[in-house]
Amino acid sequence: xxxxxxxxxxxxxxxxxxxxxxxxxxxxxxxxxxxxxxxxxxxxxxxxxxxxxxxxxxxxxxxxxxxxxxxxxxxxxxxxxxxxxxxxxxxxxxxxxxxxxxxxxxxxxxxxxxxxxxxxxxxxxxxxxxxxxxxxxxxxxxxxxxxxxxxxxxxxxxxxxxxxxxxxxxxxxxxxxxxxxxxxxxxxxxxxxxxxxxxxxxxxxxxxxxxxxxxxxxxxxxxxxxxxxxxxxxxxxxxxxxxxxxxxxxxxxxxxxxxxxxxxxxxxxxxxxxxxxxxxxxxxxxxxxxxxxxx
Amino acid sequence: xxxxxxxxxxxxxxxxxxxxxxxxxxxxxxxxxxxxxxxxxxxxxxxxxxxxxxxxxxxxxxxxxxxxxxxxxxxxxxxxxxxxxxxxxxxxxxxxxxxxxxxxxxxxxxxxxxxxxxxxxxxxxxxxxxxxxxxxxxxxxxxxxxxxxxxxxxxxxxxxxxxxxxxxxxxxxxxxxxxxxxxxxxxxxxxxxxxxxxxxxxxxxxxxxxxxxxxxxxxxxxxxxxxxxxxxxxxxxxxxxxxxxxxxxxxxxxxxxxxxxxxxxxxxxxxxxxxxxxxxxxxxxxxxxxxxxxxxxxxxxxxxxxxxxxxxxxxxxxxxxxxxxxxxxxxxxxxxxxxxxxxxxxxxxxxxxxxxxxxxxxxxxxxxxxxxxxxxxxxxxxxxxxxxxx
Amino acid sequence: xxxxxxxxxxxxxxxxxxxxxxxxxxxxxxxxxxxxxxxxxxxxxxxxxxxxxxxxxxxxxxxxxxxxxxxxxxxxxxxxxxxxxxxxxxxxxxxx
Numbered sequence: 001x002x003x004x005x006x007x008x009x010x011x012x013x014x015x016x017x018x019x020x021x022x023x024x025x026x027x028x029x030x031x032x033x034x035x036x037x038x039x040x041x042x043x044x045x046x047x048x049x050x051x052x053x054x055x056x057x058x059x060x061x062x063x064x065x066x067x068x069x070x071x072x073x074x075x076x077x078x079x080x081x082x083x084x085x086x087x088x089x090x091x092x093x094x095x096x097x098x099x100x101x102x103x104x105x106x107x108x109x110x111x112x113x114x115x116x117x118x119x120x121x122x123x124x125x126x127x128x129x130x131x132x133x134x135x136x137x138x139x140x141x142x143x144x145x146x147x148x149x150x151x152x153x154x155x156x157x158x159x160x161x162x163x164x165x166x167x168x169x170x171x172x173x174x175x176x177x178x179x180x181x182x183x184x185x186x187x188x189x190x191x192x193x194x195x196x197x198x199x200x201x202x203x204x205x206x207x208x209x210x211x212x213x214x215x216x217x218x219x220x221x222x223x224x225x226x227x228x229x230x231x232x233x234x235x236x237x238x239x240x241x242x243x244x245x246x247x248x249x250x251x252x253x254x255x256x257x258x259x260x261x262x263x264x265x266x267x268x269x270x271x272x273x274x275x276x277x278x279x280x281x282x283x284x285x286x287x288x289x290x291x292x293x294x295x
Numbered sequence: 296x297x298x299x300x301x302x303x304x305x306x307x308x309x310x311x312x313x314x315x316x317x318x319x320x321x322x323x324x325x326x327x328x329x330x331x332x333x334x335x336x337x338x339x340x341x342x343x344x345x346x347x348x349x350x351x352x353x354x355x356x357x358x359x360x361x362x363x364x365x366x367x368x369x370x371x372x373x374x375x376x377x378x379x380x381x382x383x384x385x386x387x388x389x390x391x392x393x394x395x396x397x398x399x400x401x402x403x404x405x406x407x408x409x410x411x412x413x414x415x416x417x418x419x420x421x422x423x424x425x426x427x428x429x430x431x432x433x434x435x436x437x438x439x440x441x442x443x444x445x446x447x448x449x450x451x452x453x454x455x456x457x458x459x460x461x462x463x464x465x466x467x468x469x470x471x472x473x474x475x476x477x478x479x480x481x482x483x484x485x486x487x488x489x490x491x492x493x494x495x496x497x498x499x500x501x502x503x504x505x506x507x508x509x510x511x512x513x514x515x516x517x518x519x520x521x522x523x524x525x526x527x528x529x530x531x532x533x534x535x536x537x538x539x540x541x542x543x544x545x546x547x548x549x550x551x552x553x554x555x556x557x558x559x560x561x562x563x564x565x566x567x568x569x570x571x572x573x574x575x576x577x578x579x580x581x582x583x584x585x586x587x588x589x590x591x592x593x594x595x596x597x598x599x600x601x602x603x604x605x606x607x608x609x610x611x612x613x614x615x616x617x618x619x620x621x622x623x624x625x626x627x628x629x630x631x632x633x634x635x636x637x638x639x640x641x642x643x644x645x646x647x648x649x650x651x652x653x654x655x656x657x658x659x660x661x662x663x664x665x666x667x668x669x670x671x672x673x674x675x676x677x678x679x680x681x682x683x684x685x
Numbered sequence: 686x687x688x689x690x691x692x693x694x695x696x697x698x699x700x701x702x703x704x705x706x707x708x709x710x711x712x713x714x715x716x717x718x719x720x721x722x723x724x725x726x727x728x729x730x731x732x733x734x735x736x737x738x739x740x741x742x743x744x745x746x747x748x749x750x751x752x753x754x755x756x757x758x759x760x761x762x763x764x765x766x767x768x769x770x771x772x773x774x775x776x777x778x779x780x781x
Contacts, residue, residue: 005735012687012744015759016712019742021719022763027742041494043362054504057695062688062710064494066365066502069384072358075350079318079362079370080494082346086317086368092496110358113351187739213763221764224740393704454704492704499709506705513701521703 003191009034017060018052022220024184024210024227025049025126029097031187032124032206035194038063039092041084043077045107046070047099048133048212049126071106073098074114077121085120093122093198100127100141103207104165115174115203122197122204125167128212136215140165143235144282145275146267148215153270163282168207172241177202179241183209185227189238189249209236217266226264232256234283239294246294258283296480296540301473303466306434307373307399307459308333309473310441312343313481316371316397318363320348320356324378325411326463327401331373353378357385357396364394365502367493369445372396375463376403376417383421389456390425391518392503393492395448396456398426399441402564402615403463404650412651413463414615415564419592419624425518427457427525428592430563434471437461439542442481446532449488452524462565462615464651476540484539526594547596549588552578553603556585558666561600561629562613563589566647566654570613573659584663595628601636609641609666613659613676615648622673641669647676687744688712690758716743720762722777728752730774737766737775 001007013033019026025048033040042065044050050067053060068076073096081094098107103125111123130148131137137150143164147153151160171179178200182190190208197204211227213220230236231250235258238250258280262268271279301309308330311319319338321331337343346363350356353374360370374382379400389396400418404410418428427448431437440459448457461467476484494500506514526547533544551571553559560570567588577584587603587610589596604610610633612626621627626644633642645662647654658676665674688710695701726737733751745756746766767775 005739008739010686010748012747013710015688015710015744016690016714016716017743018716021742021761022765023742027740030742030744031739038499039496041366041496051505054501056504056506056510056705056707057711057713059501059504059707059709059711060688061501062499062686064496064499064501064709066362066494067504068362069354069358069388071354072361072385075320075355075358076362076365078348078350078355079320079359079364080366081362082318082348082359083363083366083368083370086346086363087366089366089496109351110355113355116351117349184740219764220761221768223742223763224765224769391705492706500706501709501711502704502706504705504707509696510701513698514705517701517703 003035003195004188008191009037011038011062013040013062014053015060015062016058018055019048020214022213022223024212024223025099025128026052027184028124028126028190028208028210031191032095032194033063035191036093036095036198040095041080041092043068043073043080043096045073045098045102047102049097051133070102071110073102073107074110074123077123078114078117078119081119081121094120095122095124097124097126100125100129101131101139104140104167112174115171115176118177118202120201122206125207126210127207128210128215130215132212132215141167144279145271147270148267158270158272158275168239168241171205172246175244176205176241179205181207181237181239183227183231183236183238184211185224185231186238186250193240215267218264229256229261233258233261234287235261237290248290248294296474296476299473299475300470301434302329302468302470303431303434303437303461304329304401304468305333306438306473307441307461308337309475310438311371312337313442313476313478314445314485315369316345317368318346318348318360318370319372320350320359321372322350322353322356322374322378324375326403326467327373327375327399329467330399353382354385357382357389360396361385361389361392361394364396365392365494367488367490369488370396373399375401376405379417379421380405386421386424386426393454393518393521394456395454397444397448398456398458400458400460401463401467402460410650413465414649414651415460416616418458418460419616422592422624425455425522426593427455427522428460429457429590430460430592431466432565432567432588433466434469434473437466438473438475439536439544442485443532443536446485447525447528450528453521453528454492455522455525460564466565480539484535523594529591546599547591547594548599548603549590550603551586551588553585553587555583557583557608558663559585559587559604559607559610560613560659560662561587561589561610563592563625566613569654569656570659573656573663577660577663582663589625592625592628595632597632597635600629600632601638604633604640605636605638607640609669611643611645611662611666613645613647613662617646617649641671643671644673645676646674652677690715715758716761717758720760721780722762722764723757723760723780724755724762724764724766724775725778726753726755727774727776730772732772734771736769736771740765740769
């Protein structure tokens with residue numbers, strides 16, 4: 001039976017943390033750990049989740065957990081996995097939780113190395129689309145147009161000029177055994193993917209979009225709604241990569257309004273109709289690609 | 296015990312095999328490569344049972360070793376020069392986390408200019424990273440340090456990572472006849488690694504956390520005490536080593552004909568062999584000269600230095616390093632030891648061997664000659680003149 | 686089961702561990718002070734769908750019989766539970 005709210009492990013493994021109210025990243029970590037269970041051994045780099053969960057003596061992970069260097073999530077996961085296996089211990093899940101910067105920027109090399117070795121680890125990227133822990137600076141997963149503290153929106157430059165890096169397909173291009181995208185707006189889909197990753201040997205990667213109310217400029221109670229809406233308007237998609245093939249998991253019947261999604265967030269307040277048209281066109285191009293190449 | 300003709304790198308690899316590490320993570324860099332190649336061969340031929348992780352960088356090499364150590368596994372890595380600098384972030388991380396990883400560093404010049412040959416600027420730049428730092432003189436000592444390093448690093452009173460330094464090429468690639476202990480002897484020497492500082496499925500823990508201003512000093516103090524405790528544990532390890540293997544080492548330093556010496560050269564690493572020869576030659580001429588070899592730079596042998604030089608008229612520190620804008624790092628440390636002991640004698644600093652430049656016996660003899668002038672100075676060997684600035 | 690509040694706070698020299706390693710899930714402070722509104726569940730309207738439990742970023746909503754209850758020591762008052770609740774069984778009330 002698929003894992004759902006009713007049969008989910010009732011133990012809370014990520015509790016009492018100091019994340020901002022309504023934090024999407026903490027929701028992703030919490031749910032993944034509930035699916036993985038008490039034998040999860042978690043590695044978290046410097047970033048939001050380690051900053052809010054590991055302030056001695058306030059230690060918020062109920063399971064084994066360790067902070068890695070910012071660039072070292074995947075390499076430390078490899079060491080944890082190899083070290084336990086070398087001692088004959090096999091009943092565990094080595095899982096990493098890194099943000100967008102920790103994954104797509106500074107941690108990309110180590111992640112690529114781990115996938116290349118096909119180490120038996122699960123790497124979860126909670127993507128809140130900027131360096132939120134340090135105060136909302138642009139990462140390579142910040143979407144086009146977004147205002148961050150290092151891509152201010154002024155008269156001359158209207159926020160971030162570059163599109164979001166395509167981590168899902170970069171990871172898939174390694175020939176990884178399993179990769180998936182997810183959103184905290186669709187937790188049943190996410191839980192199914194974590195459950196699936198749990199049973200696959202080798203490297204697994206799940207990229208979950210996890211809104212940050214502070215950085216996105218939405219109210220704290222809108223995290224889940226906006227995480228749904230980004231999927232519904234087609235700017236994010238739920239998919240899997242397995243056995244060399246891409247599969248789309250969720251096809252919105254009709255896309256909801258891109259403009260409505262963007263206008264709800266203060267990071268996109270400055271966008272012109274022309275900017276929104278660019279974003280809409282890139283969405284359409286992406287979906288054309290998906291329909292052509294995904295099952 | 297069997298004799299073998301081994302290079303420094305190979306000898307170190309033989310020592311590591313005897314220590315039975317469970318995880319080895321390494322990235323190739325000249326002149327370290329042979330140690331990891333040899334270990335790979337040992338794994339392939341079945342004589343070493345370890346997980347060998349082919350990491351994509353030195354940063355990942357040490358990060359991976361920290362991960363392995365964080366679950367209680369014995370971990371080893373090796374690097375050199377640019378590689379050591381690339382993994383620099385992970386050095387204080389391993390030390391602060393009290394992960395007793397052993398790393399071999401093949402001492403090599405750091406860019407720029409590019410240079411693959413030996414000097415000690417790489418490891419000395421990391422002197423404050425919280426690692427034990429040992430410097431081998433020859434291949435036999437390299438093998439023996441490889442085995443002893445795990446005992447010292449993993450000792451519960453120490454719990455500190457250990458960097459064993461071998462001079463690039465001069466030691467790493469030079470062949471010597473080496474006694475290789477048997478696995479049985481090694482097992483009798485080195486207990487299995489046991490620690491509570493680990494992620495444990497039976498007793499879940501949170502590791503490598505943040506500690507704010509209130510407790511941070513206490514963590515750092517305890518880290519400091521750990522590495523200071525290595526002083527007595529090094530003695531303990533060497534006593535134990537002598538009992539099992541019959542070879543004796545002399546702790547943090549090795550004094551050679553210093554007891555009645557007027558002039559002493561203080562140095563480290565493989566150049567000590569040549570200094571020893573010069574001391575013997577000058578002694579035949581009736582000159583009272585001696586050598587003090589620093590086997591460890593961390594923990595620093597303050598008392599040992601003071602004891603060795605207290606009756607000397609002048610000392611020189613010969614090192615393959617320069618802290619730009621000041622003087623040699625070893626010299627600074629030696630001066631601090633002497634000053635604390637109230638020893639106020641002329642002392643000079645000779646910077647030599649940079650980028651693999653040969654140091655000749657004539658130059659060493661020249662240092663002893665210059666010491667007679669009883670003047671303190673900082674000099675670059677082979678360039679002449681003083682480098683005191685100002 | 687979940688990490689819980691402890692009475693003992695290690696601050697003295699001898700209570701600080703030698704390494705950066707300590708018992709998992711060791712809590713010494715609450716998060717209740719962050720809140721200016723609190724979610725209140727109307728158990729008559731609650732259908733036990735568990736969506737609020739599932740979507741709470743802090744995991745402070747727990748199952749109690751067929752319904753749910755809230756650990757106010759750690760609720761930050763974000764309001765996600767109110768928005769996710771289809772039957773409208775959760776209201777946010779101002780903290781006094």
